[in-house]
Amino acid sequence: MQDISNGMLRDRRVVVVGGSSGIGLATARAAAAAGAEVIVVGRSAERLNEATQGDPRLRPQVADAADPPAIEALFATLGEVDHVALMAGGRAGGRIATADLDALRADMDTRFWGAVTVCRAAAPRIRRGGSITLCSGAVSIKPAPGRAVVSGMVKGVEALGRALALELAPIRVNTVVPGVIDSPRVRSAFGDATADPAAVAARIAEAYAHLPAGRAGHLDEIAHAFLFAMTNGYFTGQSLVVDGGYTLT
Numbered sequence: 189m190q191d192i193s194n195g196m197l198r199d200r201r202v203v204v205v206g207g208s209s210g211i212g213l214a215t216a217r218a219a220a221a222a223g224a225e226v227i228v229v230g231r232s233a234e235r236l237n238e239a240t241q242g243d244p245r246l247r248p249q250v251a252d253a254a255d256p257p258a259i260e261a262l263f264a265t266l267g268e269v270d271h272v273a274l275m276a277g278g279r280a281g282g283r284i285a286t287a288d289l290d291a292l293r294a295d296m297d298t299r300f301w302g303a304v305t306v307c308r309a310a311a312p313r314i315r316r317g318g319s320i321t322l323c324s325g326a327v328s329i330k331p332a333p334g335r336a337v338v339s340g341m342v343k344g345v346e347a348l349g350r351a352l353a354l355e356l357a358p359i360r361v362n363t364v365v366p367g368v369i370d371s372p373r374v375r376s377a378f379g380d381a382t383a384d385p386a387a388v389a390a391r392i393a394e395a396y397a398h399l400p401a402g403r404a405g406h407l408d409e410i411a412h413a414f415l416f417a418m419t420n421g422y423f424t425g426q427s428l429v430v431d432g433g434y435t436l437t
């Protein structure tokens with residue numbers, strides 16, 4: 189993969205929490221391609237090993253973002269780092285009358301409290317010039333039925349990021365706000381992508397043709413946003429929306 193960071197990640201240490209799949213894995217690979225050592229964090233050792241094999245710059249580490257002692261132990265072991273990105277999030281949702289509240293609380297523990305935990309554990313170990321980049325979702329701007337609680341959670345992540353940009357300065361803290369990105373998670377909502385990838389791709393193409401960009405986003409395009417947030421030294425306290433125009437429709 190081409191270096192999209194102008195050499196600014198060369199020999200830097202980057203931690204990607206939620207990095208064994210989708211947006212996190214694309215970001216980890218982009219940072220590694222730019223010369224960083226990348227610690228890739230997820231809950232499943234098997235998924236992590238599969239995702240990182242073949243690239244010595246990708247170092248798998250098992251930890252659950254929703255488990256504060258595990259996250260504190262992870263950063264204590266790692267020592268100094270330069271950039272931290274957090275994409276961990278579950279798939280809970282549903283209309284407020286019928287949604288599984290336990291599942292939503294567990295997702296809150298990962299997305300919101302996970303962000304709190306990661307920022308608290310990482311901040312004292314981030315070198316000068318470093319950053320934290322959180323992950324939200326375009327439902328924070330354009331809500332949809334069945335996504336109300338998740339909208340609240342991810343808006344909370346953005347507000348947390350803005351406030352921490354003040355509190356943790358000069359560490360820069362930002363949030364990337366993806367629209368629909370063609371990740372394994374999104375594909376799984378359109379059918380069995382292993383059995384029939386062409387049919388799933390065709391359904392996704394049809395579903396998002398109405399967007400101004402005319403399609404769902406590519407993983408590389410959202411990884412690019414995370415690398416921008418890591419490497420632009422004047423970018424802090426912001427929510428970076430990368431949604432192909434979804435929030436305009």
Ligand SMILES: NC(=O)c1ccc[n+]([C@@H]2O[C@H](COP(=O)([O-])OP(=O)(O)OC[C@H]3O[C@@H](n4cnc5c(N)ncnc54)[C@H](OP(=O)(O)O)[C@@H]3O)[C@@H](O)[C@H]2O)c1
Nearest residue numbers: 206208209210211231232252253276277325368369371373
């Ligand atoms: N794809 C989209 O269109 C889209 C749009 C808006 C927002 N987002 C958000 O972007 C993030 C990434 O989405 P994605 O599509 O790339 O999802 P994905 O393919 O399901 O990847 C999620 C990653 O997070 C890890 N993870 C989940 N819970 C974790 C936890 N508690 N601790 C540590 N790691 C955890 C998963 O690995 P393990 O399960 O093995 O831990 C996996 O590596 C999510 O927060 C999602 O809500 C995605």
